[in-house]
Every structure is written in structure tokens, then in C-alpha cells.
Amino acid sequence: MRHPRLYLLPVALLAWATCVVASKTVIDLVSTDPGFSILIKHLQKLRLIPFINERKTCTLFAPTNGAFSQWEKDNPGKRMDKETLLYHILWESVLTQSFKDTMLLETTLIRDGYLGDNNQGQLVAVSKGSWRPGRIGKIFVGGAELLEKDWQADNGVVHVVNRLMAPPVDLVETMKKHPDLEFLYDIVHNAGLDDLLRKHRPFTVFAPSVEGFKKLNAIQVQYLRHEQGRQDLAITFHHHIHRGAIYRKDILPGTSSLSTVEGQDLMINLDDKLLVDNAEVEKTDILASNGVIHVVSRPLLPSALVWTAGKYLVGLNATRFADELRQQGMSHYIDDPDVSYTIFAPRDDAYPPGSLSSLADPGEILRYHIVSGKKVLSDFKDGHLLETELITEQLNGHAQRSKVGIKQDRRHTTISLAGVEIKVEPVHVGKSLIYLLDRPLQLPLPLVKTMKSDESLSGFAQALSATGLGRRLSDAREVTVFAPSTAAWGNLGVVNDYLLLKENSSLAALEAVTRYAIVDGLYYTADIKAGRTTLITSEGSELVVEKNGDNIHVGEGRLERSDQVGGLVTRKDVLVESGVVHTVSSVALPPTLDITLYNVLQGAGTKSFLKAFETSNITRILTNWEKDYTLFAPTDEAFQKADLEGALTDLEFVARLVRLHVIPGKVILLEEDIRDDEASMLNNDARLSFRDVHRDGTTFGVRVKGARSKKEARVVAQGLAHPAWPDEEEQGTLTARGQSRMRRQGTGSSDDTAGIMSAPRPGGVVYVIDRVLLPGDPDPLGEAWLWMSIALLALIGTTALCGLTTVGLYALITEIRHLEGYDRVPTTDEEAATEGDGSEGGVPPAQPAEAAAASAPVAEERGDHSEGRVPPVQPAEVAAAAAAGTPVAE
Numbered sequence: 001m002r003h004p005r006l007y008l009l010p011v012a013l014l015a016w017a018t019c020v021v022a023s024k025t026v027i028d029l030v031s032t033d034p035g036f037s038i039l040i041k042h043l044q045k046l047r048l049i050p051f052i053n054e055r056k057t058c059t060l061f062a063p064t065n066g067a068f069s070q071w072e073k074d075n076p077g078k079r080m081d082k083e084t085l086l087y088h089i090l091w092e093s094v095l096t097q098s099f100k101d102t103m104l105l106e107t108t109l110i111r112d113g114y115l116g117d118n119n120q121g122q123l124v125a126v127s128k129g130s131w132r133p134g135r136i137g138k139i140f141v142g143g144a145e146l147l148e149k150d151w152q153a154d155n156g157v158v159h160v161v162n163r164l165m166a167p168p169v170d171l172v173e174t175m176k177k178h179p180d181l182e183f184l185y186d187i188v189h190n191a192g193l194d195d196l197l198r199k200h201r202p203f204t205v206f207a208p209s210v211e212g213f214k215k216l217n218a219i220q221v222q223y224l225r226h227e228q229g230r231q232d233l234a235i236t237f238h239h240h241i242h243r244g245a246i247y248r249k250d251i252l253p254g255t256s257s258l259s260t261v262e263g264q265d266l267m268i269n270l271d272d273k274l275l276v277d278n279a280e281v282e283k284t285d286i287l288a289s290n291g292v293i294h295v296v297s298r299p300l301l302p303s304a305l306v307w308t309a310g311k312y313l314v315g316l317n318a319t320r321f322a323d324e325l326r327q328q329g330m331s332h333y334i335d336d337p338d339v340s341y342t343i344f345a346p347r348d349d350a351y352p353p354g355s356l357s358s359l360a361d362p363g364e365i366l367r368y369h370i371v372s373g374k375k376v377l378s379d380f381k382d383g384h385l386l387e388t389e390l391i392t393e394q395l396n397g398h399a400q401r402s403k404v405g406i407k408q409d410r411r412h413t414t415i416s417l418a419g420v421e422i423k424v425e426p427v428h429v430g431k432s433l434i435y436l437l438d439r440p441l442q443l444p445l446p447l448v449k450t451m452k453s454d455e456s457l458s459g460f461a462q463a464l465s466a467t468g469l470g471r472r473l474s475d476a477r478e479v480t481v482f483a484p485s486t487a488a489w490g491n492l493g494v495v496n497d498y499l500l501l502k503e504n505s506s507l508a509a510l511e512a513v514t515r516y517a518i519v520d521g522l523y524y525t526a527d528i529k530a531g532r533t534t535l536i537t538s539e540g541s542e543l544v545v546e547k548n549g550d551n552i553h554v555g556e557g558r559l560e561r562s563d564q565v566g567g568l569v570t571r572k573d574v575l576v577e578s579g580v581v582h583t584v585s586s587v588a589l590p591p592t593l594d595i596t597l598y599n600v601l602q603g604a605g606t607k608s609f610l611k612a613f614e615t616s617n618i619t620r621i622l623t624n625w626e627k628d629y630t631l632f633a634p635t636d637e638a639f640q641k642a643d644l645e646g647a648l649t650d651l652e653f654v655a656r657l658v659r660l661h662v663i664p665g666k667v668i669l670l671e672e673d674i675r676d677d678e679a680s681m682l683n684n685d686a687r688l689s690f691r692d693v694h695r696d697g698t699t700f701g702v703r704v705k706g707a708r709s710k711k712e713a714r715v716v717a718q719g720l721a722h723p724a725w726p727d728e729e730e731q732g733t734l735t736a737r738g739q740s741r742m743r744r745q746g747t748g749s750s751d752d753t754a755g756i757m758s759a760p761r762p763g764g765v766v767y768v769i770d771r772v773l774l775p776g777d778p779d780p781l782g783e784a785w786l787w788m789s790i791a792l793l794a795l796i797g798t799t800a801l802c803g804l805t806t807v808g809l810y811a812l813i814t815e816i817r818h819l820e821g822y823d824r825v826p827t828t829d830e831e832a833a834t835e836g837d838g839s840e841g842g843v844p845p846a847q848p849a850e851a852a853a854a855s856a857p858v859a860e861e862r863g864d865h866s867e868g869r870v871p872p873v874q875p876a877e878v879a880a881a882a883a884a885g886t887p888v889a890e
Contacts, residue, residue, distance in 0.1 A: 026153045038068040058156035059090035071164045087167040096149045101128040114290045171197035174288040180209040202245035203291040208299045215298040223315035238262035239302040248284040310334035312429040318345040328363045340431035342375040346440040374433045382406040394578040396478040444575040459489035467511040479579040480523040484587040494719035498603025515539035516590040525572040541590045591725035598622035600719040600766040608639040616658040628666035629764040634772045642772040656775045670700040713771035721763040
């Protein structure tokens with residue numbers, strides 16, 4: 001320290017001027033030590049030396065010069081103030097032996113009204129480090145460590161500290177600086193609720209820590225932080241505040257209550273632990289200039305704060321959905337804590353603001369997102385229909401439903417509602433349940449529009465358009481449609497072509513078929529009872545619905561006896577605005593519908609064949625139902641290729657031609673082998689054979705068996721005639737007549753079951769073929785020539801085999817004789833030719849040595865050893881030997 005004596009003179013003068021009675025004051029103790037020169041300087045400048053000397057008792061926590069230097073570094077540009085130094089002075093003399101951990105000491109810093117009307121000085125806390133053997137425990141006051149203790153003067157005591165103690169700031173600033181309270185400060189400050197805690201009146205705050213807020217679920221915290229949750233945040237926050245400063249020392253053991261700014265009391269219990277509304281107090285006595293803060297383990301929620309679905313929607317970022325409900329007067333779905341609903345809520349980012357309000361009736365789509373009661377995940381089944389809160393006139397006061405879809409793979413399960421994916425885990429709030437959606441649900445479309453937009457139902461949509469039923473169905477209410485799939489219409493073959501003809505009869509038939517698929521009333525698959533149910537269609541006839549487990553079949557009101565009824569429902573519960581649609585695999589034809597063979601031929605477009613029928617004078621078989629007939633109708637193109645224009649003027653030929661293409665009876669399977677045949681109407685010898693060409697049920701061939709032409713016609717289309725069912729009194733006759741045809745149609749027993757007619761219905765079938773079958777007797781020469789050809793081939797083969805055998809034997813004998821030493825002797829002519837021609841083309845004479853070698857075996861064989869020569873052979877012998885093909889011997 002520099003020039004310490006310069007400070008002694010003014011201090012002495014001040015001591016004399018104040019006439020201090022004490023002989024040695026606190027100021028005397030610190031002024032004699034150069035290490036406190038900065039402290040003395042600030043006390044002098046702020047005129048606090050007389051204040052200290054006038055005290056009969058006091059305690060001074062004296063910062064060293066080093067402490068002041070550090071303070072200046074930490075607070076650049078800040079000037080020392082009187083309040084800071086007063087915070088280092090106590091009213092009483094307190095020795096360190098009296099210090100206890102968490103002890104609060106009252107300083108001489110008084111802020112008017114901050115701690116009450118009694119002008120209580122600001123408090124400073126004592127903390128003592130944990131004691132260890134052989135180690136002196138440290139003592140801290142206001143966060144400053146005591147370096148030197150208990151310097152006693154006549155009017156007090158001095159404790160030397162290593163840093164300056166900062167006076168407390170208000171409660172808001174205290175929360176801001178404290179690491180455990182920064183989250184609370186952030187919420188309160190952003191909500192504008194901090195003004196209360198800045199007032200110059202004392203408060204006690206039970207503040208949840210950062211970890212404590214985690215015990216409040218994230219949805220609730222998000223709501224409290226939202227603008228819409230500001231009122232509830234204020235209620236909740238004020239429930240943590242008591243007017244007045246209550247320190248730890250003020251709480252007595254046992255149970256007591258403490259009022260709050262919110263109005264509801266807090267229950268205080270002090271036993272082994274200090275509990276506030278059963279939340280543990282983790283830290284006590286965080287001092288502030290206008291009160292004190294105690295840290296609790298969780299938020300203290302008042303009974304006035306009631307969690308509802310509406311508040312949770314805000315916390316789930318589905319605020320727009322909640323706002324739309326309130327604007328449409330439907331707040332009771334989300335704001336009444338006593339109701340129970342399952343809410344499917346789109347998030348705010350799923351659609352732009354006001355998009356629902358722009359709809360003609362936004363209330364409808366909002367209600368479509370709400371289901372009565374709590375629907376947990378275990379309630380969801382694939383295809384399950386949820387009954388929503390949307391009640392519509394189109395359903396005659398019934399609730400519109402929404403379809404659940406579940407897809408599961410190895411990794412996870414995806415759950416959707418009306419095609420929109422939902423979160424797997426629901427959010428429970430009170431008696432309600434919330435599922436979040438990625439986008440808003442779309443209401444079921446009108447029936448006709450659904451048909452047009454669905455490719456699998458486009459065939460039915462075409463029928464609606466052709467008959468004008470689409471316009472009438474647009475106004476229909478509460479309907480169920482068993483709509484044949486587009487493929488099912490195609491399976492009708494040329495019957496479908498007939499129905500689509502723009503003629504009065506065909507349009508009437510098409511309308512009957514279409515109306516036969518429409519039933520008044522709602523029949524969801526879950527509501528259809530097991531077994532057979534008979535429904536009355538808009539066409540007026542009965543439609544049978546048979547349910548067996550998950551399979552549902554739909555068919556005519558009077559059916560042939562079979563194991564299953566009609567077509568299978570391949571897609572269930574397609575929801576539409578006015579009801580429900582089920583897709584069926586086949587077209588059900590009403591029992592009142594009368595489609596003759598003539599109509600089928602009309603649909604096939606075989607005009608030439610129809611013209612031939614009219615010429616043949618057997619047209620009656622196309623329009624009556626006394627017998628079944630199977631027609632193989634060539635196309636018009638087939639007639640052109642056959643070049644029969646001239647022949648068609650021959651009435652006898654035409655009659656034979658037409659009858660050749662007709663088989664009595666109904667052949668509904670063309671899978672027999674080519675060797676099987678059926679007699680045509682021409683005669684028993686003119687028989688038609690047919691086969692499955694590729695044996696895959698796709699391509700069939702037909703030809704006249706035994707005719708000269710081997711070419712077969714291919715079936716390119718087909719269609720079944722459909723007679724109207726007779727009246728009840730005619731059923732017995734029809735049953736007896738139908739039993740004779742059961743073998744060919746493949747039907748079973750003729751017993752009646754559940755009122756279903758068991759007799760096979762009469763009618764017929766038309767197969768459209770690509771070639772005209774030409775009449776003609778079998779060719780007897782053809783078969784004869786076949787056998788002659790076979791015999792000739794056999795003779796030629798035998799002759800060739802004999803010749804080959806002879807040549808082979810000759811070659812074998814020659815080889816054997818050659819190996820035994822025999823050699824053929826040339827004839828006289830051959831010798832003469834050889835001798836006469838010694839140059840060209842002749843055989844050169846043998847050399848003597850060769851001749852001797854050749855003659856030696858012969859001589860030896862004959863036993864002639866005189867001269868080793870072979871005697872000459874007579875010409876006649878040579879000729880005979882040559883003819884026999886054997887060697888010449890003696």
C-alpha cells in the first residue's frame with residue numbers, strides 16, 4: 001500500500017470530531033492495516049465512518065484490497081455504492097462461534113418496504129463447509145469466505161472476507177441468475193407475469209426447479225407456455241407465491257397452511273423433510289431483496305387448473321383444430337372435463353389457417369374427427385368402422401363412420417383412419433383420448449363420384465351413367481350398394497355388350513341389373529348377421545347375402561343349389577356420403593330379368609349368323625325356354641373369310657349350316673378332349689368336338705368331327721342367357737324339367753334350402769368363334785387312303801430291310817473267306833482283258849516272286865510238292881467258280 005500515513009491524519013481528525021467514546025473502534029482496527037486502505041477510502045467517501053463509529057455494537061465484514069480489485073474487474077465502470085458497503089455491516093456484534101450453517105444475519109442495508117413495514121435490514125446467509133478430521137471448516141457469509149475472524153473492538157467485531165458480498169436483487173432477477181430457476185424465469189418473463197415479483201413488498205416463492213418441471217409432462221408445459229395458456233399459467237404461478245417473507249427458520253415442525261396469491265392455501269409439513277403440498281423442498285432461503293425463494297421438487301398445481309382436451313390440443317400443436325371447434329360452437333367436445341371422446345386431431349402444420357372455415361359446412365368435417373367414448377389401441381381392428389359424431393341427412397340421421405386400417409410388418413405397425421396415418425400412442429387427458437393426424441380427414445365422397453374415381457368400380461359407374469340412375473342416386477339417402485367390380489362386368493362376356501347397347505330393351509335390362517345391386521338401408525359388413533339374409537333391392541327382387549366368417553357372398557334371390565351364393569365381396573365397406581358400397585366379384589342378375597339367346601347374339605354383334613338363323617326357320621329356339629341350347633356363333637368377319645355370300649342364298653344349305661352350329665343342351669365347360677364330341681342339331685353324324693387348347697382354361701377350340709377340314713375354330717367370347725324366373729305355381733314343372741339337365745350343368749342335389757329355388761334354370765350359352773364350321777359328310781376314301789399309305793410304307797420298309805440283310809451276309813462271307821486264304825480267280829474275259837491291255841486301265845502282270853508266294857499255299861494245300869506250282873485250271877471250272885463266288889479248288 002502506498003503512503004499509509006496520508007490516510008491516518010484524516011481518520012484521526014474524524015475520530016476526534018465525532019467525539020467517539022470508545023477508545024478503539026472498528027474503524028481503528030481496519031485503518032491501522034494497510035491491507036484495508038481501499039475499504040477505508042470508500043467508507044470515507046460514502047460518509048459511513050461516522051455511521052460505524054456511532055454504533056455501540058456492530059459487525060464489519062471487511063473486504064481486503066485484493067477483494068476490491070477483483071470486484072472492479074468483475075464490474076468494469078461500476079462505482080462503489082453505499083448499499084453494497086452497508087450490506088457488509090451487521091447491527092449486532094456476532095462472533096464466529098455463533099455462526100451456524102444456513103443462519104441468516106440482518107445487515108444495516110434497509111430498503112424501505114422491501115422486507116416489510118418494520119424496516120428490516122437485508123439478510124445475508126451463513127454457510128459452513130463440511131467438517132473433516134484434521135481440517136478446519138471454512139465459513140462463508142454471503143458467498144464470501146472468512147479469512148480472518150473475530151477482530152474485536154470496543155464497539156464491535158471485524159471479520160476479514162476475500163470478496164465483496166453483493167446485496168440481494170429482487171425476486172425476478174434472483175430467479176434469472178439462479179441456474180435451478182432459469183426455466184421458471186423464462187416462462188414467467190415471456191408471459192409477462194414478473195411484474196408482481198418486482199414490487200417493493202416481500203413475497204415467498206416456492207419455485208419448481210428445472211428438473212421439477214420435467215415431472216410435468218411436456219404437453220402441459222407447452223400449453224402453459226402458449227399464449228392460450230397464459231391465464232392458467234398465471235393461476236398456477238400465483239399458487240406458488242405467498243405474500244410476505246417466510247424463511248426456513250419461521251416454519252415450525254408439524255403441519256400448517258400458508259396462503260397464496262392465487263387464493264388456495266398450501267399445506268406445509270415439517271417432519272424429517274420439509275414438504276409443500278407433498279412436494280419436497282430441495283433448497284431453502286435463496287435470498288432476494290423483496291423476499292425469499294424455496295426450490296421445490298415439482299410444480300404445485302392448484303385445483304383451479306383443470307386439464308381438458310382443448311388445453312392438451314394446444315400443447316400438442318393442434319391449436320388451429322381446437323380454435324375451429326370453438327368457432328363452430330363445438331367447444332363442449334374439448335373444454336368440458338366431464339365428457340368422454342376420442343379426438344383425431346390434425347397438427348397445425350397439416351393444413352393452413354382457416355382452411356376448414358372456407359368449407360361450406362366446416363362443422364361436418366370437424367365432427368367427423370370426433371368419436372364418442374375412449375377408443376384405445378386394443379379397440380382398433382383392421383376394417384373396423386368407428387361411429388363419428390357426424391350425423392347427416394344423407395344417412396337419415398345416422399352417424400357417418402370412419403374406417404380403421406392396420407398394416408403390420410416386421411418392424412412396426414401402421415394405423416390409419418380414413419386413409420390418414422395416426423400416431424400409434426394416444427394421449428390421455430381426463431376422460432378423453434387424443435390421436436394426432438398427419439393431415440385432416442376427408443369426408444366420404446358422394447356415391448357416384450366415388451364410383452367414377454375408383455377404377456375397380458368404373459363398370460358400375462358406366463352402368464349408372466347409361467341408365468340415368470346416377471342422377472337419382474345423387475339424391476339417395478341411406479343406401480347400400482353391392483357393386484360388381486369392373487372385372488365382373490367383363491366376365492359377363494357378350495351379355496355385358498348386350499346390356500350396353502343403346503336400345504330400349506337392353507337399357508331396361510341394364511337398369512334392372514343396376515337397381516338389383518342397390519338396397520335401401522345401411523348394411524355394413526359388421527352389421528350383417530351370419531348365415532343367409534334376404535334383402536329387398538330397389539329393383540324389387542330379393543337379393544341373398546350369405547355370411548360365413550369373414551366371407552360374404554351376394555347373389556340372386558332364387559339360385560341353383562350350390563355351396564356358395566353368387567359372388568364374393570372382395571372389398572368391404574367403401575364409405576360414401578349416402579351410405580356404403582361393397583365390391584362384388586360377379587354381376588348378380590335379377591330373377592325378373594329375361595335375356596334370351598337372341599339378346600346374347602345381339603350383344604355378340606354376329607349379324608350374319610342371326611340373319612342365317614332367320615333364313616333357317618329355327619329362330620324360335622333363340623327366344624323360348626323349353627330347352628337349353630349351346631350356340632357356336634361365327635363372327636361377321638368369319639363369314640366374310642368363308643366367302644359364303646352365294647351359298648347363303650341356298651335355303652337348304654343355310655339350314656344345314658345353322659343347325660351344325662347348335663348343340664341341344666347347355667354346355668358350360670369346354671374342357672373335354674378332342675376325342676369327345678356332342679351331336680349338333682344337323683344330325684347325329686354331324687358332331688362337334690371341343691377342347692382346351694393350352695389346357696389352362698383360356699383358349700378353346702371347336703371343329704366338326706370327321707369333316708375333311710382339320711382346322712378348328714377358336715372361341716373368342718361367350719355369354720349365358722338368363723331367363724326370368726317363373727311364378728311359384730310353375731316351379732314344380734321347372735324343377736322336374738331341370739333335373740334332366742343337371743349332369744351337363746354340374747349341379748348337385750335338388751333339395752330346397754331356406755326358400756332358395758333348387759332347380760337349375762333353363763337357358764343357353766353362346767360361344768363366339770372366329771371360323772365358320774362347314775357341313776359335310778365324312779370322307780371314306782380319306783380313311784382308306786390312310787390305311788393304304790400305312791401298308792405301302794410297311795412293304796417298302798420290309799423290302800429295304802431284306803436287301804440290307806442280304807448285302808450284309810454277302811460282305812460277311814467274303815471277309816471270312818479272305819481271312820482263310822481264298823482268293824477269287826479271274827474269269828477268262830477278265831484275263832483276256834488284262835493281257836490285252838498292259839498299259840492303260842489293265843492289270844500289270846505279277847512278278848515271279850509274287851506269283852511264287854501266291855502259289856505256295858495252294859500247292860501245300862493240295863499236297864503237290866514236286867515243283868511248288870499250281871496246276872492250271874480249266875476255263876469251264878473258272879467260270880463255274882466265278883458264278884458261285886467261291887475260290888477255285890482242285
